Amino acid sequence: MIDFSQKDLQQLQKKGISKDKVINQIQTFKEGIPFVKLVRPAVVSDGIQRFSSEEQQEFVQYFEDNKEKLDLLKFVPASGAASRMFKAMFNFVEAYNPSKEPLSEYIERTGDSAVQQFVEQMLSFPFYELIMDRIEGKASNSDEEAHLFVKEMLMEDGLNYGFYPKGLLPFHKYGSESATPFQEHLKEATLYSAAKNKANLHFTVSEQHEEMFKDEENKVGPKVAESSAIKFAVSYSQQKPSTDTIAVDMEDKPFKNNDGSLLFRPGGHGALIENLNDRNADIIFIKNIDNVVVEKNLEEISNSKKMLAGVLKKVQNTAFTHAKSLEGDNVGQAQVDEIKLFLENELNVRFPETYATSSFEDQCAMLRDRINRPIRVCGMVKNEGEPGGGPFWIQGTDGNTSLQIIESAQVDMSNPDQAALLRNSTHFNPVDLVCGVRNHNGEKYNLLDFVDSKQGFITSKTKEGKELKALELPGLWNGAMAFWNTIFVEVPLVTFNPVKTVNDLLKPSHQP
Structure with a gap:
């Protein structure tokens, strides 16, 4: 049992972190976080959908036909500092x-x-x-x-x-004017996440930079609004102090700073599931702040996003119809079989072997559980080099198989079979997500109910010359969305243009 001092408890209260949460995190350090078990890479026709030009255009049109009735939001993680960009x-x-x-x-x-x-x-x-x-x-x-x-x-x-912050650096040059990623995201929003002549955007920023973002909004917002005839509603949030995680020493005891206080560290981008959970819209587009393109590529980017949103809207409509049926008393075996097929074929759900021998009531309960979940449609690009985070079928601790975005750090690279599966991945994750977070009654899901807390990361750090262990929360598009219903769709490589080093700005996608 951990003996918290009065000073420790006051610190926890100030941060909004419960004693139980800290005890659970320390238990995680003691037990370790198991590697995920890869079953096979998701590939085209087995976990990844590839659509013809005609099919893509149909999804784009479907979204266009429906978007005026929808609440749309563009959610941009933007707290990344530029210091890493300039390391060299x-x-x-x-x-x-x-x-x-x-x-x-x-x-x-x-x-x-x-x-x-x-x-x-x-x-x-x-x-x-x-x-x-x-x-x-x-x-x-x-x-x-x-x-x-x-x-x-x-x-x-x-x-x-x-x-x-990365989002406020000059990334692109147009004549005598330069444009920041923030400005490029506003331009993008006018093309695919605007409805009723209005675009809603939410940026997660660090506290020290929020005023700088607001200044940039005041400077460039009116210009983009005037040229596009779209009004902007921009909001901001910061990573919550309550999502910080306890650090421990090498004996798994809470690490104390020199002043005797507990050491907490930011929980990584997985903490943003809380910020996302505070937002409410029919469709939420997620894309990182540094992944932007020059204007000549905007149309292709926009069509890709609208295609993904069309896929989501279509599958969601059917899911909502089935979810309503499962609430009624007159659902029959034929309909239950149809709903199971839909979940398997359209939402990549895999059922346990016990499903077939379960009672009709238990089958309905399983279907209700699986259909009443948030849905994410994730763009995947073809591998052009070493895979980072990628799409895989994995086996969960419950024995069930599911589609997940997995980082290499989650895989046991000392196991040759697992390492080979990672290397055989044909696609990787450009962080290109379109999310449906409401149920068939229009109520928003509590996204915190769908996080797999066992998909975090333990890392080694030092502080004040002493070694410590730190805990990163399950990544926003990894474990934080582990229990969502998931669809992977192949998208063009032009949708992936991150700026990790300053020299990335020299790539063609960033040169007008």
Whole structure:
């Protein structure tokens, strides 16, 4: 039993975290988190749907025909800081001294290909002219200029991009104007998540950046609204302190800071299931802040999103009809068989072997349980390299098989069979989700009821020179949605354009 001091209990109360929650998390550290058991990769015709151009157009049209009657929302996780984007550049500012060696020698000595690419293509960055104007006349040669350029870009007394959230950096250049991911998301919203001449967007941001996002909204919102004739309703939220997780020492006891307080750490993007749960709409589009494109690709992106929304709306209509039937008294065996087939074929539900020998009432109960769940339609792109998170059939702890998005960290890579299944994945997850979170009566599900708490991650960290273990909550599109009904649909590669390093801005999808 853990002995919490009065000071500990006050800290828990302030954060809104119950004692039981902390005890459960410590128990998770003690037991460890089991690896998921991959059964096979989801592929086209076995877990992933691929539609012809004509079928895609039909789904787009179906969504267009229905959208004016729907509440639509675009949900954008946007708390990512840009510091990771500039990791190589921060290192360059510290490590390189232009007065001591030529840049070419530094690159040859260190093998720093990221800096080489950055310097060779500096002209192509959307902030090139802005920075060059600021450092004009301050450098005596091109090597010094490159160093000054990076310094001006990152440092606090310069543009301070290293402190910025990703969503507010200049990503794209159109003539003399640059556009941030925030602005590009507004443009996207006008094309596929607007109805009745209004677009609702929700951004999850960190507390320190919220005012910056609001300033950007005031600056660019009216421009996009005027050019599109769409009004915007933009809201913001932060990761809740109550979703922070306890850290433990190497003996699984609560880790104490030097001041004697308990150490809590942010729970990762899985904590955002709480923020998503606070939103309410018929259809919610989810996409990361850094995954945007230049305007020439917007139509293709928009059609892909509308296609996914059409798939969701169509399958949801049938699910709602069946859910209503299962509430009545006059449902017969033929209808029950039809509903089971629908769940298997359209929503990828797999039933336990005991289903066949169960009573009629128990079969109906199983069907009710499986049909009354939120639905997610997830875009999947073909693998163009090493798989990250990908679509798999997995076997749950209850023995049931289900479709899930799995990260490599959830797989036992020391097991050659499991590692081989991971490598054989043909598609990966670009975080392109369209979600239905209401039931057939229009009531919103409590999304926290559909989280698999056993799909989190335990990681090793250090604090104040001491080793500790940290707990990440099940990822937003991984374990946090484990018990949703899931459909995977192949989407074009153009829908996946994340900016993980500053040099990603040099890719064609970010160059107008």
